[in-house]
Amino acid sequence: MTKKVLTRPLLQINLNAVKENYQFLKTLCAPAECSAVVKNNAYGLGVREIVTALKNVGCKTFWTAHAHEGAEIRALIPDCDIIVLQGPCQDTIQLFQDYHLIPVINTLDQLEYWEANKTDNAKPFVLHIDTGLNRYGLRTNDIKRLSSQLNRLNDLYMVISHLACADDNGHFMNNYQQKQFTELCACLPKVKKSLSASDGAFLGNEFSYDMVRLGAALFGINTAPYRENQMKNVISIQAPVLQIEELPLGQYCGYGAAYRAHTTRRLAVISIGYGDGIPCSLRNVGWVWFQDKNDMYYEARITGRISMDIITCDITDIPRGVVQTGTQASLVNERYTVDDLGRDAGTIGYEVISRLGKRFKRVYLD
Amino acid sequence: MTKKVLTRPLLQINLNAVKENYQFLKTLCAPAECSAVVKNNAYGLGVREIVTALKNVGCKTFWTAHAHEGAEIRALIPDCDIIVLQGPCQDTIQLFQDYHLIPVINTLDQLEYWEANKTDNAKPFVLHIDTGLNRYGLRTNDIKRLSSQLNRLNDLYMVISHLACADDNGHFMNNYQQKQFTELCACLPKVKKSLSASDGAFLGNEFSYDMVRLGAALFGINTAPYRENQMKNVISIQAPVLQIEELPLGQYCGYGAAYRAHTTRRLAVISIGYGDGIPCSLRNVGWVWFQDKNDMYYEARITGRISMDIITCDITDIPRGVVQTGTQASLVNERYTVDDLGRDAGTIGYEVISRLGKRFKRVYLD
Numbered sequence: 001m002t003k004k005v006l007t008r009p010l011l012q013i014n015l016n017a018v019k020e021n022y023q024f025l026k027t028l029c030a031p032a033e034c035s036a037v038v039k040n041n042a043y044g045l046g047v048r049e050i051v052t053a054l055k056n057v058g059c060k061t062f063w064t065a066h067a068h069e070g071a072e073i074r075a076l077i078p079d080c081d082i083i084v085l086q087g088p089c090q091d092t093i094q095l096f097q098d099y100h101l102i103p104v105i106n107t108l109d110q111l112e113y114w115e116a117n118k119t120d121n122a123k124p125f126v127l128h129i130d131t132g133l134n135r136y137g138l139r140t141n142d143i144k145r146l147s148s149q150l151n152r153l154n155d156l157y158m159v160i161s162h163l164a165c166a167d168d169n170g171h172f173m174n175n176y177q178q179k180q181f182t183e184l185c186a187c188l189p190k191v192k193k194s195l196s197a198s199d200g201a202f203l204g205n206e207f208s209y210d211m212v213r214l215g216a217a218l219f220g221i222n223t224a225p226y227r228e229n230q231m232k233n234v235i236s237i238q239a240p241v242l243q244i245e246e247l248p249l250g251q252y253c254g255y256g257a258a259y260r261a262h263t264t265r266r267l268a269v270i271s272i273g274y275g276d277g278i279p280c281s282l283r284n285v286g287w288v289w290f291q292d293k294n295d296m297y298y299e300a301r302i303t304g305r306i307s308m309d310i311i312t313c314d315i316t317d318i319p320r321g322v323v324q325t326g327t328q329a330s331l332v333n334e335r336y337t338v339d340d341l342g343r344d345a346g347t348i349g350y351e352v353i354s355r356l357g358k359r360f361k362r363v364y365l366d
Numbered sequence: 367m368t369k370k371v372l373t374r375p376l377l378q379i380n381l382n383a384v385k386e387n388y389q390f391l392k393t394l395c396a397p398a399e400c401s402a403v404v405k406n407n408a409y410g411l412g413v414r415e416i417v418t419a420l421k422n423v424g425c426k427t428f429w430t431a432h433a434h435e436g437a438e439i440r441a442l443i444p445d446c447d448i449i450v451l452q453g454p455c456q457d458t459i460q461l462f463q464d465y466h467l468i469p470v471i472n473t474l475d476q477l478e479y480w481e482a483n484k485t486d487n488a489k490p491f492v493l494h495i496d497t498g499l500n501r502y503g504l505r506t507n508d509i510k511r512l513s514s515q516l517n518r519l520n521d522l523y524m525v526i527s528h529l530a531c532a533d534d535n536g537h538f539m540n541n542y543q544q545k546q547f548t549e550l551c552a553c554l555p556k557v558k559k560s561l562s563a564s565d566g567a568f569l570g571n572e573f574s575y576d577m578v579r580l581g582a583a584l585f586g587i588n589t590a591p592y593r594e595n596q597m598k599n600v601i602s603i604q605a606p607v608l609q610i611e612e613l614p615l616g617q618y619c620g621y622g623a624a625y626r627a628h629t630t631r632r633l634a635v636i637s638i639g640y641g642d643g644i645p646c647s648l649r650n651v652g653w654v655w656f657q658d659k660n661d662m663y664y665e666a667r668i669t670g671r672i673s674m675d676i677i678t679c680d681i682t683d684i685p686r687g688v689v690q691t692g693t694q695a696s697l698v699n700e701r702y703t704v705d706d707l708g709r710d711a712g713t714i715g716y717e718v719i720s721r722l723g724k725r726f727k728r729v730y731l732d
Binding site: 165168358 | 717
């Protein structure tokens with residue numbers, strides 16, 4: 001075994017691609033401000049590195065879901081706007097004050113709570129109104145009620161809503177929600193408006209208003225899947241081959257004997273599993289990729305179930321020599337992105353990246 | 367809003383239940399030693415807390431997948447055996463020495479590498495032989511070859527193998543692998559033997575040999591699903607209700623408009639999502655649980671897609687007053703365990719716990 005053999009899977013995150021994606025979307029959405037959504041540890045990719053990279057290309061506004069996520073960003077960047085989507089509650093109100101976080105107010109109850117508990121030097125707030133997603137946010141009746149209590153909106157900084165079907169440019173909900181948004185905003189004071197996230201950014205400028213909230217697209221996900229992906233790939237995942245063996249005709253592989261060799265096969269054992277975030281639903285359907293020294297790509301089907309630390313794949317049809325013990329297998333790359341892996345796993349790229357494991361050796365390219 | 371409202375989801379891990387599960391399995395598997403598998407941050411539950419709890423009930427041997435995981439445990443417990451399943455490789459060999467880790471040797475290549483690179487005071491090693499799982503481990507030919515080179519096995523500490531179908535007590539693979547294991551061990555020096563993980567522990571004493579490697583069952587998972595779960599529940603997941611709203615007839619809820627109200631419904635918005643580890647595959651099929659002050663349980667179906675930070679559920683049929691803003695919804699509890707959630711999500715409880723998110727407020731009960 002002279003070849004260098006590793007056992008730890010490798011997650012590479014290309015910060016240059018994140019920055020290029022930001023620049024691309026900034027041009028696309030101009031003159032709207034492009035803010036960044038970095039909740040859940042920047043979709044699992046590392047909030048410190050992502051926020052720093054985006055700050056360096058001029059991003060000034062960051063969104064998180066929870067207040068403690070916002071506090072973490074404030075430690076990195078003293079002079080940006082940090083907006084917290086989940087809004088203030090009894091165990092986070094102090095964080096809003098200490099870290100100068102901007103609250104999103106999603107219900108009349110929450111507005112009342114904020115009014116009663118905010119400090120004198122509190123930041124102005126963002127109002128989240130629902131336009132058809134029917135998730136979190138003020139409903140039409142709430143807005144009508146507020147429109148007759150305009151003194152409660154003296155500190156209003158921005159009005160936002162969120163699109164339900166913006167990844168489908170032909171969906172009737174898009175125009176419906178956009179019209180609703182414009183109409184409901186007309187009942188409220190004239191402040192900044194924001195409707196679109198990454199997917200809305202591709203729907204045309206009438207969806208961009210004053211600010212677009214960019215998340216998934218920054219990280220390479222195709223949020224406009226009705227056309228070729230315009231984003232640079234950000235993520236690559238590799239894991240080493242631990243062993244190569246023949247699986248004789250009629251024998252089984254992995255838990256539940258879920259794969260059976262109908263002819264004698266050659267299998268490679270790879271050092272990555274669902275504990276690292278490879279979804280179990282890729283059993284018998286996922287792909288692993290190998291590259292030879294001439295940059296030829298070869299595909300190998302995942303055989304049997306995904307284990308916590310290991311997968312096996314079928315390399316029978318790959319020329320001998322390409323795959324050896326120690327060879328790095330690729331699970332996500334420029335050709336087979338997290339969108340592809342998500343689709344094959346019956347889910348979305350968003351879930352794939354948000355649920356990657358902690359055991360990777362993480363390398364940031366910049 | 368006088369009621370205390372929180373926004374952060376809560377993960378409670380009952381260390382007493384882990385300890386009781388260990389004691390139960392120890393009795394079940396006696397006289398075999400009961401070791402613990404704590405790879406991948408103890409299946410996602412926190413390696414420090416789990417290892418400390420198990421040490422306190424007498425567990426002396428711990429298994430990890432990777433060497434850096436083993437090093438973390440050594441810092442907690444100076445005097446236990448730590449066995450590393452993935453075995454030594456070029457970037458971890460130093461860890462084996464520095465932290466006195468016991469390597470598992472899975473291939474002849476790996477044995478050769480260990481022989482050439484181990485230090486004089488290196489720990490004895492474990493040999494992993496394959497008996498039909500056809501994943502990682504020495505094949506029959508390798509073992510036959512070794513049986514004529516017994517001098518290479520002077521430092522052999524234990525022989526292990528792993529069962530493919532032990533969660534199905536009627537599966538033919540169980541007896542086949544057990545017979546194979548006994549036969550192959552007979553070619554090797556007489557040392558300790560270990561075949562079973564949590565699922566094998568329930569197959570009868572002839573599967574237990576000298577050591578059982580307990581993982582999932584310690585954490586409450588039913589690894590013998592052909593009978594009622596014998597394990598105490600370890601995990602509970604709760605998240606607060608952020609908002610309650612009517613969804614009028616004909617309106618949609620969530621991304622992709624994936625839920626439509628065919629009668630007017632009452633929905634609760636809950637502060638948890640796939641970013642916290644709630645699988646996207648629970649869209650429109652998962653359950654959320656509420657409890658009234660008389661401990662009555664009520665179920666609410668998840669409506670529409672799972673968002674990164676939010677789910678919605680249908681509380682129309684739950685008596686008014688039970689669910690309010692701020693009420694804690696339960697996603698995993700004693701009645702609806704991670705096995706149940708895994709089944710409804712089309713996966714296994716193992717994947718659910720191993721991929722829980724980082725945003726929880728984590729509370730350890732002891």
